[in-house]
Amino acid sequence: MTNVGYAYLCDALNLKAFAPKRTAMIKPVTRITLIGECLAVPPAVAPAQGSVLEHILFALKHEGTNLCILAQALEHVDATALLGELGKSPNGVFIRKACFLWENFTGKQLEYGVPVRGGAVGLFDEKRYVTGPAIRNSRWRVDFNGLGSLRYCATVERTDELQALLDLDIIGRAQAFMATLPPEMMDRAINWAYLHETRDSFAIEKEEPSEEKSRRFVQLLRQAHQGRALSEEYLVELQNSTVSNPFDKATLFRHEQNHLHNGLRGAAGVSYVPPVPDLCRELMEELMSFSNQSARHVDPLVAAAVVAFGFVFLHPFMDGNGRLSRFLIHQTLCHAEALQNGLLLPVSVAMKHEESNYLEALKGFSKPARDFWNVTWLDADQMAFEFVGHSSIYRFWDATQSAEFTLRMARRALEVELREETEFLEAYDHLVKAVNERFDVRGSDLSKLVMMCLDNGGKVSKHRRKQFQYSVPEAVFEFIEQRASELAAGD
Numbered sequence: 076m077t078n079v080g081y082a083y084l085c086d087a088l089n090l091k092a093f094a095p096k097r098t099a100m101i102k103p104v105t106r107i108t109l110i111g112e113c114l115a116v117p118p119a120v121a122p123a124q125g126s127v128l129e130h131i132l133f134a135l136k137h138e139g140t141n142l143c144i145l146a147q148a149l150e151h152v153d154a155t156a157l158l159g160e161l162g163k164s165p166n167g168v169f170i171r172k173a174c175f176l177w178e179n180f181t182g183k184q185l186e187y188g189v190p191v192r193g194g195a196v197g198l199f200d201e202k203r204y205v206t207g208p209a210i211r212n213s214r215w216r217v218d219f220n221g222l223g224s225l226r227y228c229a230t231v232e233r234t235d236e237l238q239a240l241l242d243l244d245i246i247g248r249a250q251a252f253m254a255t256l257p258p259e260m261m262d263r264a265i266n267w268a269y270l271h272e273t274r275d276s277f278a279i280e281k282e283e284p285s286e287e288k289s290r291r292f293v294q295l296l297r298q299a300h301q302g303r304a305l306s307e308e309y310l311v312e313l314q315n316s317t318v319s320n321p322f323d324k325a326t327l328f329r330h331e332q333n334h335l336h337n338g339l340r341g342a343a344g345v346s347y348v349p350p351v352p353d354l355c356r357e358l359m360e361e362l363m364s365f366s367n368q369s370a371r372h373v374d375p376l377v378a379a380a381v382v383a384f385g386f387v388f389l390h391p392f393m394d395g396n397g398r399l400s401r402f403l404i405h406q407t408l409c410h411a412e413a414l415q416n417g418l419l420l421p422v423s424v425a426m427k428h429e430e431s432n433y434l435e436a437l438k439g440f441s442k443p444a445r446d447f448w449n450v451t452w453l454d455a456d457q458m459a460f461e462f463v464g465h466s467s468i469y470r471f472w473d474a475t476q477s478a479e480f481t482l483r484m485a486r487r488a489l490e491v492e493l494r495e496e497t498e499f500l501e502a503y504d505h506l507v508k509a510v511n512e513r514f515d516v517r518g519s520d521l522s523k524l525v526m527m528c529l530d531n532g533g534k535v536s537k538h539r540r541k542q543f544q545y546s547v548p549e550a551v552f553e554f555i556e557q558r559a560s561e562l563a564a565g566d
Contacts, residue, residue: 142471166193227361380481
């Protein structure tokens, strides 16, 4: 079968782009039909095989807006072809979008002075994508409403899963849940969230932080509620606070090439290569601009996903990027004023429990991006990197998988992590009170025993019984287990 639309453009023009998620193909059907991941197209409505512009217009109409492919494909379209199509349909929605993008991507202007009289149209269909604030282009009456700018833009499709997660109003539910707790319990739950968010964010990097490093990271999380805007200076401060080795502390965004490795030797060990330093700096400026301005007009968890995953894919520092990317989820939510009263959703705790899914979300971008780099192993740790792709790979990326994962983790952070911890705290308080009413046990011993019992499925282990045999009566062990069992049974 013959490819059409974006798939055709990639093949015919040998574009340096990720393969489209759905392939449009000519098939023996009577109307355009989505069959699995294939968009089946009747021969009668398929664009001509030799016309790049026809395939662009078809793709815009039937496949959505893929800026990575469009940025490259429009370089192969001359002004004459665009003006000819405009003559046929001067107010056509998709030719206007093509002209708008052509002028932006090429830096040229079409010699076309006829005013467009059609209604203004969004570059991204709001029913199909999560969109940002609209910026009107009066010449073509096209509103740029992407998540970013035409220099750096993420796209998030409204998949069934994403829409279902958005409809849950996770942030609103988290605030409502915390409001039901007594003030002291809420403070304890939030303190637990800060400590465990710190521990598990470092654990994902296979690192056990010192007490001082943990304290600094908790302080950073709390300071995020000040709503400070992102800047290179601020991100450098954050990076310096999360690394211990003075030689790893940054003063600016990186000025050399970095990469991620998987433990294998040589070039095979390079699992991801972020953009070259100059492009990284340019795109970081765009990402920070999105975070500081446009993100306030987007669902806060979607904005947090774009900022956090966008940051880690750009990898602006030589070390500390992973921890900072997860911190940026919290920072973005605070900057959007989505989290009040010091609340924190322990997303890193959720991610640690679903680490394999986190890795898959990262690989959704990092794995295909790796194919556009030639890596040569020179010696020892020395590598030579040659980028054979197009800058649009990093400029225009599909953040749908990242957004779905972030919202799933936010939901788990609320429904599992926070709720389980508050239930633990309630059970702890109940057991301590019950024991104190009946026995005289040293406070520190009782506290440890109750926590150990709750962590061990309601049982005091033989080891713990032996450990406390000279300070705690045997009857206390039996009583704690009995009351823990009653609590588990809902009594």
